[in-house]
Amino acid sequence: MPDHSPLIQSLRTAVAGAPDDVPLRLHLAELLIAGGHHDEAVTEAAVALQHAPGDPQARELMARAMGAPPQAPETPPSPPGFNWKAAEDQVGDVVPPRFVETQQTPEAPRTADGSGDPGDVSAWEVEAPHGVRLADVGGMQDVKDRLEAAFLAPLRNPELRKLYGKSLRGGLLLYGPPGCGKTFMARAVAGELGANFLSISINDVLDMWMGNSERNMHEVFETARRQAPCVLFLDELDALGAKRSRTAHSGMRNTVNQLLTELDGIDAGANEGVFVLAATNVPWDVDNALRRPGRLDRTILVLPPDAPAREAILRYHLRDRPVANIDLRKLTKVTDGLSGADLAHVCEVAAERALLDSARTGTVRMIGMQDLTEAAATVPPSSDAWFASARNVAMFANEGGMYDDLVTYLKKKRKL
Structure with a gap:
């Protein structure tokens, strides 16, 4: 017996265990034909035909194993004497041409913005009353x-x-x-x-x-x-x-x-x-x-959030994240001076640290207090640059006391 691939040998063993399994035997015959073992494929196809005499796949595999050319799919014959020219003439007025040439016509007056409808005004999205108070x-x-x-x-x-x-x-x-x-x-x-x-x-x-x-x-x-x-x-x-x-x-x-x-x-x-x-x-x-x-x-x-506001903002941005043992009061103290956007970024950085650590170790862990405090240490207050500019305005351009509230805040924070 010629050498066969491990797959063919495994299939032979399976066929021997289930000799009545026609699809399995036909699959083995298909692989034998693909490997050039036509005589063995004839044997397997013949056994399959004994179990299923009218099986078309078994008959087709038997023919291929014996070297017969593959049969072309049958196509229905055309009606005798069909007049194709008459058919083209008949639908000539129904099928539109692929390309047409149109004569240029004077354009309608256009508005200053280039649109064709002078009354066309863009709509602005108006939000209905909502529950934010x-x-x-x-x-x-x-x-x-x-x-x-x-x-x-x-x-x-x-x-x-x-x-x-x-x-x-x-x-x-x-x-x-x-x-x-x-x-x-x-x-x-x-x-x-x-x-x-x-x-x-x-x-x-x-x-x-x-x-x-x-x-x-x-x-x-x-x-x-x-x-x-x-x-x-x-x-x-x-x-x-x-x-x-x-x-x-x-x-x-x-x-x-x-x-x-x-x-x-x-x-x-x-x-x-x-x-x-x-x-x-x-x-x-x-x-x-x-x-x-x-x-x-x-x-x-509107100044950077105070302690109660920072606690509420941190709680909001951590509400859907896996956290454990978070001391919000302590975290509020170490985030003094951060804006609402800065606090959101702190939570994002802390989540990123925990995610990367979980990916490296293969063990999912919660976001802890250390993640948040270390993230807060790496996020500088984005409002510092604004206060640097505002300080000059408060000192030298506060005509009529327009920025007195800003002056009061800068003195309280010892930035003036």
């Missing part, structure tokens, strides 16, 4: 008290507002270092008022076509007016309302002018039910006209 903001009680006194209390008490002649004109400017929750605070104000929320940044307004930026600014306010009560949040106000004296591009100056017009309201009471909040990291770069009475005339400093 100021109580959901951990700590930061000073900011909450200022919001309550300057903005929320007059809105909640219309009778008292009428008695004291308190106007609802004007908006609120939140400023401070980046990553400290100004946007989240604005959403919480919308939640307190049960109002819709519309957030706008420079990318939503600025346009390359002359006049479109001003039109976009107008449509933003019109959308907020239609969705009233609505909190209109102007993010990165230093970009939307930069000082016109420093702006070389006339289009940007016109956009600031349009913003001033919209804040004043085209008609008396045009902005009724529209509460304007804005945020910026650099209020000293905002055009002074935007901060005059009746516009963004109330200012609140």
Whole structure:
């Protein structure tokens, strides 16, 4: 007997143990044909035909083992005398041509932005009232008290507002270092008022076509007016309302002018039910006209989170991670000065350390206190650079006490 591969030998043993297994025997015959052992394949195919005389696979393998050419698949014959030319002529008017040539026609008038519909205005996404309230903001009680006194209390008490002649004109400017929750605070104000929320940044307004930026600014306010009560949040106000004296591009100056017009309201009471909040990291770069009475005339400093806020932020970012024996009070102390974004990064770095350690050892372990404290030591406060710039403003550009709250904080932290 010629030498066979281990697979063929194993199959022979299996066939000997189950001689009535036709598929197994046919598989052995297939391998024998592939290996050039046609005589042995004939034997196996013949035995298979004895057990299953009408099996088409067994008959096909027998023919191949005996050297017969493979049969071509049968195709149904064409109908006799079919006239293909007549068929082409018949469907010639039904099947469209692949390429067509069209004559040029005068284009319809287009708008300044290149669109064909002069009335086509992009829609801004307005968020429906949601459940985020100021109580959901951990700590930061000073900011909450200022919001309550300057903005929320007059809105909640219309009778008292009428008695004291308190106007609802004007908006609120939140400023401070980046990553400290100004946007989240604005959403919480919308939640307190049960109002819709519309957030706008420079990318939503600025346009390359002359006049479109001003039109976009107008449509933003019109959308907020239609969705009233609505909190209109102007993010990165230093970009939307930069000082016109420093702006070389006339289009940007016109956009600031349009913003001033919209804040004043085209008609008396045009902005009724529209509460304007804005945020910026650099209020000293905002055009002074935007901060005059009746516009963004109330200012609140949003600082890095205090101890209760840091504990709430850390608890939030660790809630879905595998942690064990975490002393949040101790962790809160070692993260003093970190912003909310910094705290989120601390949790991310700690999780990464535990993940890599588990991958190296092959044993999954929990995120421990050491992971978090070592991660906190490697994450510098991102607000330090902001305070370095703000210190100069507080010392030399605090006209009219505009930044007194910043001066108080810097003295308290001995940064002034």
